[in-house]
Amino acid sequence: MMEGDIGLWGVPLAILGGAIRVSTPFIFVSLGETITERSGRINLGLEGTLVFGAMAAYAIAVETGSPWIGVLAAMVAGAGFGLLHGWICSFPKVNDIAVGIALMLFGMGLAFFFGKPYIQPSAPNLPAIPLGDWSSLPQVRAALNVNVLFLVGAALALALWWAFKNTKIGLIVRVVGDSADAARAMGLSPNTVRLFATAAGGALAAIGGAYLSLYYPGSWNERLSSGQGLMAVALVIFARWNPLGCFAAALLFGGAGALGPALQSVGVTQGYYLFYAAPYVLTLIVMIAASSPGRALAGAPGELSITR
Template identity: 65%
Template sequence: MVAVDGLGWWGVPLAIFAGAIRVSTPYLLVSLGECITEKSGRINLGLEGVLIMGAMAGYGTSLATGSAWAGVLAAGLVGALLGLLHGLLCSLRRVNDIAIGISIMLFGTGLAFFLGKPLVQPQAPMLNAIPFGFWSSSPQIQSALQINPLFLIGIVLAVVLHYAFRYTRWGMQLRIVGDSADAALALGLRVLPTRILATVIGGFLAGVGGAFLSLYYPGSWNEGLSSGQGIIAVALVIFARWEPLRCLWASLLFGGAGALGPALQAMGITSGYYLFNAAPYVLTLGILIATGSPSRTLAGAPGELSLVRN
């Protein structure tokens, strides 16, 4: 066993940094997926349910096959299936995507709790992290720099999406479909298949985000696992103004802010811990108020989005 020296005040920035890396991955993957979906003009509020289904399926598959990466894949596929369900249902006439999203959320959560009952107790094989902190002699820094490959994949994906939306053919097609269905039709683009595909990809990423929760951090399946992270991630996309790179920063910000409460309490700053625990939400409100404007609608919002369409 290691005796660790206390870090004192340095613990707070380190905890925020480490927390940002540890906690942000599900936010990042879900929000990137939702970003793709929303760029096509659909909103999938059901990602909370998809996240939990992914966590459950990933844990179960990892347990059954002994391979955590098989779990990640299974989680993605389950997520893609739920995404497909959402995409198909929303393609019916006069179906509201927000209502379908809420029902997917309740359906996914309930199904995952039902199927996941026997998975609460066993221990599944976990994903390994890459120890980027090998150069440091401080166990705190070593631990903070244990980085999971999924986090790195998320970062790469954010950068790729950022450029893909701007400079690739399919990225522009996606945006046209999302901005104006009429224009897309005039250009001969297939609106419904594009949207369904975008929802499927969004579901896949959210499922993988769920696998991160159950197979890496905190690395356990139980019913309180997500506690609303999927919903927060959907809100993050709006907060990030539909920009993949901003989704990355927003996810890091949320992860770091979430670590603030426990880090301060560990330091001995104990008054007002409920307030510190609310830090991520206070931060969101603050930024939204600061960047909001009464004179224009949300900048960057896809025109076909039911949230902004009037």
């Protein structure tokens, strides 16, 4: 074995590194959708928010030379989409699922229109922390080169888990999500709470898009997203609306997405491409399992439209 060649150990290392890289958008989109769904609203438009956030972050980073200003611009754009979604859904007899699908197409269309001038220019990348510098093996260093947003996502998952259990804002969101009548009896406005929850969810989803365009894969094009926004809805159900569960499930989905490249990296030349479909197969399995009688949607907010 040549120096630096770690053989089959390269597969779990590549899956680990891939899980960290691929999971980051899932983390932010699923945490954003958790906030929204905990308030009693489902937002299927996060795919459009993700793509528009990626475009906005890349364009602003190109213009300003700062990836962090790009991330901030993506958050503002995502919050705007969330506010629009929440405002439309505040009208009587409006279906939030239909609105989400419409805004998904709207967001993607806007991103493709405004993003065409930014396909060629190069934007500065978000920084990463080289946690593997202690090793002389390039595979270990590559696997442990962790982007800052992954660490932010991990901290955010912990913070949201604590906030839902221990803060007044968390209690308000949970009450509104479980019973609009009980919320009104407490003097709360369900539409207002859901408006801000949907805006917060959109802002977080757009951070996931900024990660895609400014770090991995680190470019802007119209095929940037592979359905992460839609898969995040299945991920939230799988995690039972628990932020820490979302973080763990995002790592699982990220690891599944890294299977194909990991096999390719150790010389598997036939059939490895089939594993690129692993995240989509996993999404299908999750949705089938979540729909099983008796345990379907356990722990779901009572006002969520998919539980009715």
